[in-house]
Amino acid sequence: MSTQNESNRKGWLGRFWESLKKPTAKYSLGTLLVAGFIFGILFWGGFNTAMEMTNNEAFCISCHEMRDNVYQEYKDTVHYSNRTGVRATCPDCHVPKEWVYKMVRKIQASNELYHKALGTIDTPEKFEAKRLELARHVWDAMKKTDSRECRNCHDFESMDYTEQGRRAVKQHEKGLNGDKTCIDCHKGIAHSLPAMYEEDPSAAVGE
Amino acid sequence: MTKSLIIGISLIVWALVFVPQVMAQEEHPASLRGHKSIEDESSVPSMKKWAKDGEPIERDYVQQPPLIPHSIKGYKINVKFNKCLTCHSWANYKEAGATKVSQTHFSDREENVLANIAPRRYFCTQCHVPQANVKPLVENTFEPVKAIQHK
Numbered sequence: 001m002s003t004q005n006e007s008n009r010k011g012w013l014g015r016f017w018e019s020l021k022k023p024t025a026k027y028s029l030g031t032l033l034v035a036g037f038i039f040g041i042l043f044w045g046g047f048n049t050a051m052e053m054t055n056n057e058a059f060c061i062s063c064h065e066m067r068d069n070v071y072q073e074y075k076d077t078v079h080y081s082n083r084t085g086v087r088a089t090c091p092d093c094h095v096p097k098e099w100v101y102k103m104v105r106k107i108q109a110s111n112e113l114y115h116k117a118l119g120t121i122d123t124p125e126k127f128e129a130k131r132l133e134l135a136r137h138v139w140d141a142m143k144k145t146d147s148r149e150c151r152n153c154h155d156f157e158s159m160d161y162t163e164q165g166r167r168a169v170k171q172h173e174k175g176l177n178g179d180k181t182c183i184d185c186h187k188g189i190a191h192s193l194p195a196m197y198e199e200d201p202s203a204a205v206g207e
Numbered sequence: 208m209t210k211s212l213i214i215g216i217s218l219i220v221w222a223l224v225f226v227p228q229v230m231a232q233e234e235h236p237a238s239l240r241g242h243k244s245i246e247d248e249s250s251v252p253s254m255k256k257w258a259k260d261g262e263p264i265e266r267d268y269v270q271q272p273p274l275i276p277h278s279i280k281g282y283k284i285n286v287k288f289n290k291c292l293t294c295h296s297w298a299n300y301k302e303a304g305a306t307k308v309s310q311t312h313f314s315d316r317e318e319n320v321l322a323n324i325a326p327r328r329y330f331c332t333q334c335h336v337p338q339a340n341v342k343p344l345v346e347n348t349f350e351p352v353k354a355i356q357h358k
Binding site for chain 1: 289
């Protein structure tokens, strides 16, 4: 009597919590285990499927901000079309492969959804005005991770210097021995660069 | 009278119709496709490859813009950024081990020396060009003057 009054007072959330705390009298432990196991697989499979759906090029360029700006620029570059036909798509460079880092990046992406809703870069002009700031975010992230996403394919250890050009050998040796990472030199390889006056005043005319 | 008129007119008609045709056949320059009818397929010249990275190329005449001894595939020069200057600018040439831009490139056309590359000298590939090992289109027997010939 008193317990019923108590649970009535608690409301539906309280009652639900109460039922979670109590052992079930209806189902066997085996049933619960099997059901939990199956639901676990379904949940995890569904979760990963949903995440992979948001992790391909088609999803990236379903927004016009990506399709009309950065995607068009990328189509001119070696990562889109080259002699061996190996292609690196958006997530290959912009989403980490390891699960933990991937989850962190995916959670950060909610900020991008927020700005999509705000329309922060919904015109080419707005995008151009933000280009340096956005590029810096990517450069900083690459610098912090020692260009981890580049190295998924490009590994210093696997580079054959005899196959490289005179200038590339010199720079790569220096970079490998020093504290340089890929992005320090290879900026703007997949997208147009922003106005670079602040980054390297000697390599641009403007101010 | 009528006979000579008919002959005269037919001569003029002949001249107007056939002479230009014959002349046209003689004067027609060969098109890039060669002497081929429109239906015929023409062979496509092979794509030329840029020369591999090499040492600086000697100049053949005084005031010659130095040639680019490496590929510049994918290098962009636009209002925001100049890829060449990431190695050849005065700020970067030492670290990159590159030739630095000549100081003549800092002057505008009134000979005022500017703080950075003059806009009129900013577009490097207007004068400096990369090389490919191909057969010259026309024969050339040019020899550098003795004073700049290399021994």
